[in-house]
Every structure is written in structure tokens, then in C-alpha cells.
Amino acid sequence: MKTYDYLIVGSGLFGATFAYFAKQKGKKCLVVDKRPHLGGNVYCELIEGINVHKYGAHIFHTSNKDVWDFVNSIVPFNRYTNCPVANYKGKLYNLPFNMNTFYQMWGVITPDEAMAKIEEQRREAVAALQGREPANLEEQALSLVGRDIYEALIKGYTEKQWGRPCEELPAFIIKRLPVRLVFDNNYFNDAYQGIPIGGYNKLIEGLLEGIETRINCDFFANRAELSALAEKIVYTGQIDEYYDFRLGHLDFRTVSFEQETLNKQNYQGNAVVNYTECVVPYTRIIEHKHFEMFGQAVYDCPKTVISREFSTEWKPGMEPYYPVNDDKNNELYLKYKALAEREENVVFGGRLAEYKYYDMAPVIEQVMKRKDNV
Numbered sequence: 001m002k003t004y005d006y007l008i009v010g011s012g013l014f015g016a017t018f019a020y021f022a023k024q025k026g027k028k029c030l031v032v033d034k035r036p037h038l039g040g041n042v043y044c045e046l047i048e049g050i051n052v053h054k055y056g057a058h059i060f061h062t063s064n065k066d067v068w069d070f071v072n073s074i075v076p077f078n079r080y081t082n083c084p085v086a087n088y089k090g091k092l093y094n095l096p097f098n099m100n101t102f103y104q105m106w107g108v109i110t111p112d113e114a115m116a117k118i119e120e121q122r123r124e125a126v127a128a129l130q131g132r133e134p135a136n137l138e139e140q141a142l143s144l145v146g147r148d149i150y151e152a153l154i155k156g157y158t159e160k161q162w163g164r165p166c167e168e169l170p171a172f173i174i175k176r177l178p179v180r181l182v183f184d185n186n187y188f189n190d191a192y193q194g195i196p197i198g199g200y201n202k203l204i205e206g207l208l209e210g211i212e213t214r215i216n217c218d219f220f221a222n223r224a225e226l227s228a229l230a231e232k233i234v235y236t237g238q239i240d241e242y243y244d245f246r247l248g249h250l251d252f253r254t255v256s257f258e259q260e261t262l263n264k265q266n267y268q269g270n271a272v273v274n275y276t277e278c279v280v281p282y283t284r285i286i287e288h289k290h291f292e293m294f295g296q297a298v299y300d301c302p303k304t305v306i307s308r309e310f311s312t313e314w315k316p317g318m319e320p321y322y323p324v325n326d327d328k329n330n331e332l333y334l335k336y337k338a339l340a341e342r343e344e345n346v347v348f349g350g351r352l353a354e355y356k357y358y359d360m361a362p363v364i365e366q367v368m369k370r371k372d373n374v
């Protein structure tokens, strides 16, 4: 008899949600994480009364009512609506691309004027495609919004974020940026969005309530001993590491953060300001209090915490944040996936094990889909 039904490697949203449903089914779980805290990338540190998103800004958004109801049953979410602003050469533009942006860019007032301007801007790029699909991010962006917006708001930001020219990046990355002919700065098209009231740690604590956990516990430092404890393993770490990198390393992008506590109440008036110019070394500045403090509450809290985000080439040992889903890496992932499919007692899930650009809600959705078979 094993001590646990499941050994869950990784206490991020995949591992924590899996543990929650397994417990509901009467299964006994042990959740281990190599970091000194639980929660994976959604972990927040409380500084000066502000929940600081230690692994980058996290905004929960979904149109899946079941997922929304589920997370709200664990902890109620606030009404935060993501409306990032772009700073290009000291001038501010609203995102996502909408009537405010078009007004700021071209002085156009009506949707018809904006449409005509976009059509004029797109014409050259669409003609160059000669009927074929955009083959890279630059072609995709130019045929979506044209050169002015591409040069000011997309090219520099994207090349900083991904560390390679837009011509070498896949088109799908930019498809996530909506274009709207209304004055609507809400970044997401989803029906629901927000931040857990009291921060993401409350969500993780709620999911893991009553479940045994060990932090500072690297699966690979005690692999045999830990594996022997449970009938099955849920693995949410890097899939290439699970197989000792025997087929090669998968590439990632990472982000480094320069965090500062400032002796002022309000630094930039918004949670997210993107710096889209190539010469500014960081991609964006996050002011964390604006995720959870609104109106007077911003001024009732005397300090503020900001993080400058620098996108960095990943090397082994750094935090693996964004999978690089180019052809070379996707092919390598498929080879690892084929090995994983042969495992009878291991579930591979989440961003690192599935080598997939998952947002939080789809991660939870993936676990909810399989919850009856836990």
C-alpha cells in the first residue's frame, strides 16, 4: 500500500486545482514544490500592504462560466479590468487597438474615418501577400493594422519580448491583440475578469486547504523516494527535465524583474504601462496596487511598488516562463510527448509539462475536464 494516491509535482494552478478535485474524490495527495512557496507563477508577496505579483502581472480572464464560478467559489474576485496603456517616445496610446488609439495615432474621430485609415494602411501589406496567409508576425501585424501602429506599438515591444525579429516570429502571437472600432480600452474580450480579493495566494490556499504540501522539495533531488510514495504522479514541471533532457533542451523565454518600493501613493496611475520603443530596455512597468486598490484606497496606502520587466533569453537554471513554440521546439516537444503518452501512471499537465502558452483559466479548464476521472 502506498501512502498517497497522487504525488503532485508543482503547486501552480494545475497542481493545486488537480489536488482540490482529487481530495473531493477522497484521494490522498502530496503536493511538492521546489520553490520556497506554493502557487507557482501566481504567487504574490505582501509588501507595504500591497500584493506584489512576484512572477509577473497576472490578470484572470475567461468566458467559461464554470471556470469563473469555480474560482469564485474558492475566493471572490474583484472588478479589476485590464486597460494597459502604451508609452511610445513619451506619448501615450490606449490598448488594445481601439477608437482611442486611432484618435491618438491619426486624429480620426469616427469609426468610418478610422476604418478608412486602417484600410489605407493595410493595403500595401495585403497586396504583398498575394492571397496567401501571413507567414510571420510582421506580415500578420501589417495586414491587420498597417505600418503606423506596427512601427509604434508592436515592433519594438514584440522584438524586446521575444528577443528576435518579428519576421522570424509566428503569426499567431499577434492574433491575440484585438482591433476594435469602439472606445473600449478593456484589453480582454472575455465575459469575466478580475483579481482574487486578497490576492492570488488566497486562491492557492483555498485550493490546497487540508492537503499535505512540501516546499523547497525538488522532485529530481528525491525522485525514487518520492515516486515510491504514491500510486500516480501528476507532473507539472518541464517535460524535457522529466526525461533528463535525453532528446535535447526545449527553449523558453524568461522575464527578469527590477522591483522598487516608492515613497509615493501613485506612480503611473495604471497597473500596466507598456514601453513599446526598442531603446527602452524594459517591456513594461507594473504598479501592483492598482490591481486591488481603486479610488481613494490608492491614496490611503502611502507607498507603491513597481516592477520593470525585462525579457531575457533563457538559460538552464533560469525561470522557464514562455515556451518558444517555433517549429524546432514544437518538433522536439512532440518527441517528448510521445514518451509521455507511454507512461501509465503519470499525468503531464500545465504550462511546462505540455510546453504550451496557457493562461490561468485554460489551465483550470483542463483540470476540470478530467476531474471525473481523477
Ligand code: FAD
Residues within 6 Å of the ligand: 009, 010, 011, 012, 013, 014, 015, 032, 033, 034, 035, 039, 040, 041, 042, 055, 056, 057, 058, 059, 060, 061, 217, 218, 219, 220, 236, 237, 238, 255, 321, 322, 349, 350, 351, 352, 358, 359, 360, 361, 363
Ligand atoms: P506554474 O505556475 O509554472 O507551476 C509549476 C510549478 O511546478 C512551479 O511552482 C515550479 O516551482 C514547480 N516545479 C517545477 N519543477 C519542479 C520540480 N522538479 N520539483 C518540484 N516542483 C517543481 N495567465 C493569465 O491568465 N493571465 C495573465 O495575466 C498571465 N500573466 C502571466 C505573466 C507571466 C510573466 C507568466 C510567465 C505567465 C502568465 N500567465 C498569465 C500564465 C499563468 O502563469 C499560467 O497559466 C499558470 O501559472 C500555469 O500554471 P502551471 O501550474 O501550469 O505552472
Ligand code: UDP
Residues within 6 Å of the ligand: 086, 095, 153, 154, 155, 157, 158, 161, 173, 174, 176, 177, 274, 276
Ligand atoms: N503586443 C505588442 N504591443 C503591446 C502589447 C502586446 O505588440 O503593447 C504584442 C506582442 O507581440 C505580444 C502579444 O502582443 O507578444 C501578446 O501580448 P499580451 O500582452 O496579450 O500577452 P502576454 O505575452 O503578455 O501574455
